[in-house]
Amino acid sequence: KQEVTQIPAALxxxxxxxxxxxxxxxxxxIYNLQWFRQDPGKGLTSLLLIQSSQREQTSGRLNASxxxxxxxxTLYIAASQxxxxxxxxxxxxxxxxxxxxxxxxxxxxxx
Amino acid sequence: DTGVSQDPRHKITKRGxxxxxxxxxxxxxxxxxxxxxxxxxxxxFLTYFQNEAQLEKSRLLSDRxxxxxxxxxxxxxxxxxxxxxxxxxxxxxxxxxRTHTDxxxxxxxxxxxxx
Numbered sequence: 209k210q211e212v213t214q215i216p217a218a219l220x221x222x223x224x225x226x227x228x229x230x231x232x233x234x235x236x237x238i239y240n241l242q243w244f245r246q247d248p249g250k251g252l253t254s255l256l257l258i259q260s261s262q263r264e265q266t267s268g269r270l271n272a273s274x275x276x277x278x279x280x281x282t283l284y285i286a287a288s289q290x291x292x293x294x295x296x297x298x299x300x301x302x303x304x305x306x307x308x309x310x311x312x313x314x315x316x317x318x319x
Numbered sequence: 320d321t322g323v324s325q326d327p328r329h330k331i332t333k334r335g336x337x338x339x340x341x342x343x344x345x346x347x348x349x350x351x352x353x354x355x356x357x358x359x360x361x362x363x364f365l366t367y368f369q370n371e372a373q374l375e376k377s378r379l380l381s382d383r384x385x386x387x388x389x390x391x392x393x394x395x396x397x398x399x400x401x402x403x404x405x406x407x408x409x410x411x412x413x414x415x416x417r418t419h420t421d422x423x424x425x426x427x428x429x430x431x432x433x434x
Contacts, residue, residue, distance in 0.1 A: 212361070239418075239420040240420055242422075249408075249428075249430065250428070251323075251325075251410060251425040251427040251428045252362070252410070252412075253425075254422060254423075254424070254425075297361050297362075301420045306352070306364035306367065306377075307362075307364065307423065308364075309362050309363070311359060311360050311361050312361055
């Protein structure tokens with residue numbers, strides 16, 4: 209059962225470009241939604257957490273938005289850099305005692 | 320380093336062998352989670368502990384899997400009679416709070432390869 213969908217699965221952009229990663233979820237009763245970064249073969253690093261009562265969160269060049277009614281979240285990355293190359297995962301905490309993850313978007317930023 | 324640590328980072332084993340992984344959470348974190356991540360997929364929940372009590376297990380956690388968290392500190396995940404399908408990254412996360420909605424901090428993972 210696919211509860212979290214991330215589009216696109218992979219994205220390649222030139223350095224300096226602004227980009228948007230998309231996440232959609234089927235469970236409307238979420239408590240929060242979180243974006244993570246994962247480098248190859250490594251664990252997850254939390255980037256932004258949006259509580260269900262919030263619309264967006266910002267950290268540096270990153271901005272995440274949440275629209276519970278439509279079941280969507282976006283991660284906006286401004287002025288992308290080669291160091292941003294990684295897989296970006298979104299996950300929500302819903303009615304179950306766990307987090308549900310998408311499969312991720314693999315981002316490559318070319319110098 | 321005060322983050323979540325996992326040991327070993329890599330494990331290669333032959334089919335049918337038993338393996339055990341260890342996770343040391345951030346000190347004072349009362350909740351501890353285990354996830355499994357296969358190539359190209361997001362992590363999938365396996366089980367979690369509130370202090371030393373194992374409160375929930377996913378249907379992914381077959382009878383060959385067992386997890387413990389004695390004394391509510393570190394946790395171990397054991398896989399008996401490993402199968403090739405068990406090859407994956409096993410991630411541990413910890414949090415402080417009463418529910419799964421609190422921020423979870425992830426360890427670097429243990430990559431298991433079953434030959």
